[in-house]
Each structure stands twice: as structure tokens, then as C-alpha cells.
């Protein structure tokens with residue numbers, strides 16, 4: 001099957017290089033007897049390191065699938081010295097996905113290539129953003145997409161939230177297995193993202209996890225008492241002092257595309273403070289809370305050297321512009337709340353979800369960037385290196401902490 005690369009208005013030498021590398025991979029695949037499907041999406045951007053980054057998701061149909069053949073073809077790629085790095089080799093996620101897709105005989109692989117030579121300013125580097133409007137969506141498009149999704153669901157906001165949560169949970173459970181990270185603290189906001197957080201907790205519970213939800217403020221959509229009664233999921237209205245002791249992963253379902261870009265409102269300060277300072281890995285739904293929807297971590301947060309640094313980002317429908325600044329471990333796209341043709345019809349290229357999946361891995365980051373001395377991103381590893389299976393015990397003075405009394409109650 002032919003492989004087509006779209007949006008070829010990028011720097012010619014980068015395109016040539018990209019094609020060369022992709023062709024080499026594809027040739028290796030055909031040698032291995034695998035029929036090649038499609039390359040989607042294809043994007044080029046300039047990372048903050050100054051290097052050019054090219055991303056593609058390769059989908060393959062496997063006519064004569066044997067795990068051994070695929071392992072041999074994919075897990076031992078021939079590197080081109082000094083030219084690019086494979087990210088998929090570094091993560092055992094790849095292995096998991098191989099197993100996962102073996103039944104549908106479709107395999108999706110993320111390929112992320114980084115030129116070792118920093119690009120020159122003004123030669124397509126900063127312009128690369130405008131060169132790839134098809135890979136990322138503006139806040140306006142994202143908000144309209146949610147409006148359209150709700151209309152498509154017959155104004156059933158709950159259904160839209162549930163579909164988004166199914167995709168999000170699919171991504172999350174690939175990264176944090178129930179055996180390693182059973183307790184998940186879901187921080188919910190007042191809007192649609194918070195509702196997706198609630199459905200996330202419900203779906204996680206169904207899968208054997210031990211979730212709890214947190215609300216700083218009443219939700220527009222959820223009756224908190226029903227979550228506790230109907231689903232037996234604890235609901236917090238404060239941030240527990242012992243959070244890092246009891247919970248292994250934190251889901252950031254606070255603010256999404258409805259964030260107004262202004263200062264964070266006072267009721268959320270405590271939980272926001274926790275989200276920017278926690279040593280536990282954060283999985284953000286759609287947009288890391290507090291990030292500018294277009295530019296990412298906001299100057300005001302950077303000044304304070306504090307912004308939410310998720311390890312996992314799951315973009316709903318299509319990645320927002322701000323996700324270019326995501327430097328955590330895994331970036332997924334998820335959600336069947338809109339048909340995948342929705343974005344295609346708008347000329348926006350989104351990756352196809354394989355088989356019955358509600359999500360697909362878009363990239364796994366080999367990067368790290370530093371802002372005001374704060375590192376974000378860890379090549380080849382989960383970002384939150386402090387994440388541990390054996391939580392550190394914390395001694396607290398219970399007389400100093402009224403919240404703890406509430407918890408003990």
C-alpha cells in the first residue's frame with residue numbers, strides 16, 4: 001500500500017531526511033513480510049532545544065503476524081548514527097501495545113525523530129508552528145468541537161463525558177497498571193473536564209483501581225453525594241495531607257478548554273498548589289490545568305517556576321496547540337465523542353484509533369527542558385522520577401493539621 005506524506009511545505013532537507021528514514025523503516029517492514037498501511041499524522045515542529053522534531057504514527061496491517069517477527073522488525077531498528085533517535089525502543093509500552101493489537105492484526109507505532117542539529121532561527125524553526133496547522137487545534141476549534149460533540153450526542157453532556165473518559169482511561173491504564181498504581185486521586189473541576197474526571201473514576205473502579213475524586217467547588221454537572229453512594233467512590237473537598245502516601249497517580253481534570261486564561265480562582269488555589277508541587281505523576285485530561293491553551297505553561301507560572309508538569313497527557317479529539325510544550329512521558333489522543341472524520345473534514349489530520357480502541361499513542365517524549373532551573377521531561381523514562389512503588393512515609397504533627405483529623409474521622 002502506498003505511503004503518503006502530507007503537508008510537504010516544510011523545510012525541504014528535513015522532509016527529505018524524514019522520507020529517507022521512514023522509507024528505511026518501511027523497507028525493513030516489507031523485508032519482514034509486513035504489509036504497510038499508512039503514515040498518520042505527519043508533523044514537524046521545533047522543540048525548545050532548537051532541534052527539529054518530526055512525528056509520525058505508522059499503522060500496519062499484519063497479514064502473517066507472529067510476535068517474533070514483529071519484535072525482530074521493530075524492537076531492533078538499525079539506528080542511523082547521529083541523525084535520529086527512536087523513542088519506541090525506550091519504552092516497554094511498545095511491547096504492551098504489540099500484545100494488545102495482535103488480535104486485531106493492526107499495529108500502530110509512534111515514531112519520533114529528532115535532528116541532532118539545532119535549527120536556525122528564522123529558517124522555519126519558529127515558523128514551523130504555522131507550518132503544521134493540521135496537527136494541532138486552536139482553542140476556538142477545540143471549543144467548537146466540544147459544542148458539536150454535545151450537539152451530536154443529542155445534548156447529552158453525560159454521554160460525551162463518558163466517551164471521553166473511556167478513551168482517557170484506556171490511555172491511563174496502559175501507563176499505570178493496577179498492580180503498580182491502584183489508587184488514583186482525580187482532581188475534578190466545575191465544568192465538562194471535571195465531569196470527565198468523575199466518569200474516569202467510575203471506569204477505573206470498574207477496572208479494579210481504587211479511585212477517589214476531589215472537588216474544590218460544586219460541579220455544574222455532578223451530584224457529589226451520588227458518586228459516594230452509587231459508586232462507593234470517596235469524595236474529598238480538601239487536599240489530604242497524606243495524599244502522596246495513599247495515592248500513586250493524580251488525574252488532573254480541573255480545567256480544560258473552558259479555562260479563561262486568567263488567574264486561577266481562589267477556591268482552586270489549594271489543589272492547584274498541590275498539582276504543581278506533587279511528586280506523584282500527573283495525568284492531564286485534554287489540557288494541563290492552568291496552561292495557556294495556545295502557548296502552554298503561562299509566563300506567570302514560569303516566573304514562579306511553577307506549572308503543572310503532567311507525565312501523561314491525553315488530548316481529547318485532537319491535540320491543542322499548547323500540547324507542543326508537553327514534555328512528559330506519553331501523549332495520547334483519545335475520545336470517540338466525535339467521529340474521527342470530524343477533524344479530517346476540517347482539514348485537521350488526526351491519528352486513527354486502531355481496532356476498537358478509543359485512543360492512540362501520539363508520542364513518547366525523549367526530551368527534557370529546563371525552565372528557571374526546573375526540569376520537565378526525562379528522556380526515555382517516566383517524567384516523575386519520584387514516582388515509586390514504595391511510597392515514602394511522611395511524619396506529620398496531627399495537632400497542626402485539621403485536615404488530618406477529618407481524614408482520620
Ligand SMILES: NC(=O)C1=CN([C@@H]2O[C@H](COP(=O)(O)OP(=O)(O)OC[C@H]3O[C@@H](n4cnc5c(N)ncnc54)[C@H](OP(=O)(O)O)[C@@H]3O)[C@@H](O)[C@H]2O)[C@H](O)CC1
Pocket residue numbers: 142143144146147150189190191192193194254255256257258259260261262263264265268
Ligand atoms: N460547560 C457547559 O455547559 C458547556 C460547554 N460547552 C463546550 O465545552 C467546552 C468546555 O466546557 P467547560 O465546562 O467550560 O470546560 P472546562 O472543563 O474547561 O471548564 C472549566 C471551568 O472552569 C472555570 N474556569 C474558567 N476559568 C477559570 C479560572 N481562571 N480559574 C478557575 N476556574 C476557571 C469555568 O467555570 P466558571 O463556573 O468559573 O464559569 C469553566 O466552566 C466549552 O468551551 C464549550 O465549548 C458547550 O458549549 C455546551 C455547554
